[in-house]
Amino acid sequence: MSSAVLSHVSKRYGRTEALHDVDLTFGTGVTGLLGPNGAGKTTLLRILVTALTADGGEVSVLGEEPTTPRGRVAIRRRLGYVPQETGFPRGFTVFGFVDYMAILKEWSRRSTRHPEVRRVIDRADLTAVATKRVKSLSGGQRRRVVLAQALLGRPDLLVLDEPTAGLDPEQRARLRDTLSRAGEASTVVISTHQTDDVAALCERVVVLDAGRVLFDGLVDDLIGRAAGRVWLSDVAHAAAQHTWRTGSGRWRNVGDPPTGVQLIEPALEDAYLLLVGDAALDTGIEAVA
Amino acid sequence: MTTSDARPWHCDEETLAAFALGTVDPVSGTSVETHLMTCAECRAAVSRLYPADLLDLVWDGVRERVEAPAPGPVERVLVGLGLSAETARLLVSVPAMQGAWLVGLFCATGFAALATTLDDELGLMTFLAIAPLAPVAGIAASFGGGADPAHELVAAAPYSPVRLLMVRTAGVLATSVPLAVLVGLLMPGPAWLGVAWLTPAAAAVCLTLAIGPWLGHTATAAVVAAIWSVTVAGAARMDDVLALVEPAMQILFLALALLGATVVALRYRTLSTPWRQS
Numbered sequence: 065m066s067s068a069v070l071s072h073v074s075k076r077y078g079r080t081e082a083l084h085d086v087d088l089t090f091g092t093g094v095t096g097l098l099g100p101n102g103a104g105k106t107t108l109l110r111i112l113v114t115a116l117t118a119d120g121g122e123v124s125v126l127g128e129e130p131t132t133p134r135g136r137v138a139i140r141r142r143l144g145y146v147p148q149e150t151g152f153p154r155g156f157t158v159f160g161f162v163d164y165m166a167i168l169k170e171w172s173r174r175s176t177r178h179p180e181v182r183r184v185i186d187r188a189d190l191t192a193v194a195t196k197r198v199k200s201l202s203g204g205q206r207r208r209v210v211l212a213q214a215l216l217g218r219p220d221l222l223v224l225d226e227p228t229a230g231l232d233p234e235q236r237a238r239l240r241d242t243l244s245r246a247g248e249a250s251t252v253v254i255s256t257h258q259t260d261d262v263a264a265l266c267e268r269v270v271v272l273d274a275g276r277v278l279f280d281g282l283v284d285d286l287i288g289r290a291a292g293r294v295w296l297s298d299v300a301h302a303a304a305q306h307t308w309r310t311g312s313g314r315w316r317n318v319g320d321p322p323t324g325v326q327l328i329e330p331a332l333e334d335a336y337l338l339l340v341g342d343a344a345l346d347t348g349i350e351a352v353a
Numbered sequence: 354m355t356t357s358d359a360r361p362w363h364c365d366e367e368t369l370a371a372f373a374l375g376t377v378d379p380v381s382g383t384s385v386e387t388h389l390m391t392c393a394e395c396r397a398a399v400s401r402l403y404p405a406d407l408l409d410l411v412w413d414g415v416r417e418r419v420e421a422p423a424p425g426p427v428e429r430v431l432v433g434l435g436l437s438a439e440t441a442r443l444l445v446s447v448p449a450m451q452g453a454w455l456v457g458l459f460c461a462t463g464f465a466a467l468a469t470t471l472d473d474e475l476g477l478m479t480f481l482a483i484a485p486l487a488p489v490a491g492i493a494a495s496f497g498g499g500a501d502p503a504h505e506l507v508a509a510a511p512y513s514p515v516r517l518l519m520v521r522t523a524g525v526l527a528t529s530v531p532l533a534v535l536v537g538l539l540m541p542g543p544a545w546l547g548v549a550w551l552t553p554a555a556a557a558v559c560l561t562l563a564i565g566p567w568l569g570h571t572a573t574a575a576v577v578a579a580i581w582s583v584t585v586a587g588a589a590r591m592d593d594v595l596a597l598v599e600p601a602m603q604i605l606f607l608a609l610a611l612l613g614a615t616v617v618a619l620r621y622r623t624l625s626t627p628w629r630q631s
C-alpha cells in the first residue's frame with residue numbers, strides 16, 4: 065500500500081517553478097531522492113510533511129488529505145521529519161529538547177513520554193550526551209538529536225532531508241542501520257547528495273532536476289543505464305561529460321567513450337551524473353553536478 | 354559465606370539471594386556489600402539473581418533522575434498556578450520568555466521611565482510609543498521568521514496551531530504587560546494611564562496576529578509599529594498625546610482588537626502553521 069501519493073503536483077516561488085507536474089508514490093521501504101541544488105527536493109519533502117502546501121495537483125499522505133486541518137493533524141501524528149536545517153531553542157539539553165518535541169507530538173503523559181524519549185536517544189547513540197546542552201554538541205551530534213526526535217513514536221512515514229550531512233563515516237553507517245530497520249515496516253524518504261548513501265540503503269531512487277522527475281525506479285536500473293559509458297584512461301578525455309584523476313593516478317571518465325577504451329563497472333554516482341548531464345544537454349541548459 | 358586461607362572467598366548463593374531480595378540481616382548485608390565492591394565474580398552472581406525487569410526499572414529510575422531536566426523557577430511557578438507541566442514547558446520555551454527579549458523589554462520601558470525624569474511630556478510620549486508595541490515585538494519574536502529556531506520541526510508537529518498560538522501569546526503578554534503597567538503607574542498624569550495603553554496594545558497584538566500568517570509576523574509588526582509611532586508623533590506635535598487614550602479612541606482600539614481577534618478565531622483553525630509559509 066502507498067503511504068504517499070503525489071499526482072500532478074506543482075509549486076512555484078514567485079517566478080521560480082520549484083515542482084512541475086510531479087507524479088510520485090512512496091511505499092514501505094527506503095526511497096532515495098537525488099538531484100542537484102535547486103532541483104525541488106526540499107520543496108517535495110516539505111509538501112510531504114505538511115509544512116508546505118502544493119499550488120496544484122493532489123497530495124495524499126498516509127491516506128489523509130493535507131489540505132484539511134483534520135488531515136494535517138492525522139498525518140503529523142504518524143510522521144517523523146528531519147529538516148535540512150533547524151535550530152534549537154536556547155538552553156535545552158538533549159533530553160530536554162527531545163522531550164519538548166515529544167510534547168509537541170502530543171505525548172502528554174510523562175510516564176509514557178520519558179521512556180520513549182530515552183528509547184530514541186539510545187537509538188540515535190546519544191545516551192552519553194543526554195544531559196549536555198544541545199548548543200555544546202558537534203554538528204554531527206546535533207543532526208542525531210534531530211533524528212532522535214523524528215523517531216518518536218515509531219512513525220509510519222519518516223522524511224529526512226540530507227540526514228548524513230556532517231556525520232563521520234561511523235555515524236553514517238549507524239544511521240544507515242537505523243534507517244534500514246525503520247524501512248522494514250515504515251516508509252522512509254531520504255533526500256541527499258550522497259549517492260553512496262542511496263546505493264547502500266535504497267532499493268528505489270527518484271532523481272529530480274529543475275522540478276521534474278528525471279528517473280523513478282530501482283537503483284540497479286539507474287546504474288544499468290550507465291553501463292558502457294564509464295572508462296579509465298591514462299589521460300583526461302575532453303569528450304567525457306565528467307572526468308577526474310583518481311587516487312591511483314588514472315583518469316575516470318563518464319560520458320560517451322571513444323572506441324578501444326577500458327570500460328569499467330559504473331557506480332550510482334556515474335549514472336546520476338550521466339542522467340543529469342544528458343538532461344541538461346537535451347534542454348540546452350548547463351549541467352549542475 | 355565460604356572462606357579459604359589460600360583462595361579468595363565468595364558469598365554463597367543463599368546469602369546473595371537474601372541480599373538481592375533485601376531480606377538479609379543488616380550485619381551480613383554490610384559484609385556482602387563491602388565484599389561486592391572488590392569481587393567481580395560475586396557481583397556477576399548477584400546481578401543474575403535480580404529479576405531483569407527490576408534492574409530495568411531501577412536503571413530507568415536512575416536515568417530519569419539524571420537525564421530529565423528539573424523544571425526551572427518560572428516553570429515551577431506556572432505549575433503551582435495550575436498549568437500542566439507540559440504547558441509550562443511550552444510556555445517557557447517561547448522566545449519572548451527568554452533572556453535577550455526580557456533584557457530588551459526592560460531597557461525599552463526603563464528608557465521611557467528615564468525620559469520622564471528629563472521632561473514629563475517627553476516621558477509620556479516615549480511611554481505611549483513603547484508600551485503598546487512591547488507585546489507586538491514579543492509576537493514578532495515568537496512567530497516571526499527565524500525567531501523560533503526550531504519552527505520547521507514545530508510546523509510538522511501535530512500540536513494544535515491555535516493552542517500553540519495561545520500558549521505563545523500568553524507567554525508574550527505575561528512578560529511584557531506587567532512591567533509596562535508598572536512603569537505606566539509611575540508616569541506623570543492621571544493614574545488610569547498605567548492601564549489605558551492596554552487597549553491600543555490589544556488592538557496592535559490582535560491585528561499583528563491576524564495579518565501575520567499572510568504578510569509575516571515580523572513585517573506586520575513593523576508596519577503596526579510604524580503606524581503607531583507616526584500616530585503618537587502626530588499627537589505629540591499637537592501637544593495632545595493623552596488624546597490617544599481618551600474614551601473615544603479606547604472604543605476605536607477595542608473595535609480593532611475585536612476585529613483582529615475575530616479573524617484569528619476564524620482563520621487560525623484552518624492554517625497549516627501559525628506563521629507564514631516560506
